[in-house]
Structures are given as C-alpha cells and as structure tokens.
Amino acid sequence: MNASLHIRLKNCLQTILELEPDIQEELRRSAFAQEFTKIRYFLDKVESIDLKEEEVARLEKATATFLAELHLDKNSSPEEKGRVLQ
Numbered sequence: 034m035n036a037s038l039h040i041r042l043k044n045c046l047q048t049i050l051e052l053e054p055d056i057q058e059e060l061r062r063s064a065f066a067q068e069f070t071k072i073r074y075f076l077d078k079v080e081s082i083d084l085k086e087e088e089v090a091r092l093e094k095a096t097a098t099f100l101a102e103l104h105l106d107k108n109s110s111p112e113e114k115g116r117v118l119q
Contacts, residue, residue: 035084035086038084038085038086038089039079039080039082039084041089041093042079042082042084042089042092043076043079045089045092045093045095045096046072046075046076046079047076048096048100049069049072049096049099050069050072050073050076052100052103053069056103
C-alpha cells in the first residue's frame with residue numbers, strides 16, 4: 034500500500050472535519066450532520082484501504098471544491114445564499 038495516498042486522503046478528511054465547528058448551525062438544519070460521523074469512522078479505517086491515485090486525486094478535487102463553495106457562501110450576499118452549490 035502507498036503511504037502517501039493514505040496521508041493525502043487523511044488530510045482531506047481531517048480538513049473537512051475541521052470545518053464542523055464553523056458550520057454547526059447549517060448542520061443542525063440538514064441531514065449532513067450524520068455525514069461527519071461517517072467521515073470520522075472512515076478516517077479511522079483509512080490505513081486498511083487499498084487506494085488508487087485516481088481515487089485520492091478525485092477526493093482532493095472534491096474537497097477543494099467543497100472548501101471553495103463554503104468560502105463563496107460565507108462571502109455571499111443574502112440574495113446569493115439561496116443558490117444551489119454543486
């Protein structure tokens with residue numbers, strides 16, 4: 034197994050988990066709160082997963098997109114906050 038891939042995946046998961054305190058209010062109003070529990074569980078199991086470069090790269094890209102969308106949402110006007118992020 035490639036330790037570098039595990040480290041990169043852990044970094045993505047930890048980055049997302051670090052956002053939890055900042056988005057608590059939004060989490061309470063959505064089903065997304067349960068996803069943080071799943072991410073924590075998955076983080077504990079990363080070492081036992083056989084990873085491929087393409088999978089980790091896709092998750093890194095998804096994490097970057099998620100962070101960018103959160104940043105845009107924080108800086109948006111109230112009218113823009115109604116839009117759907119993808």
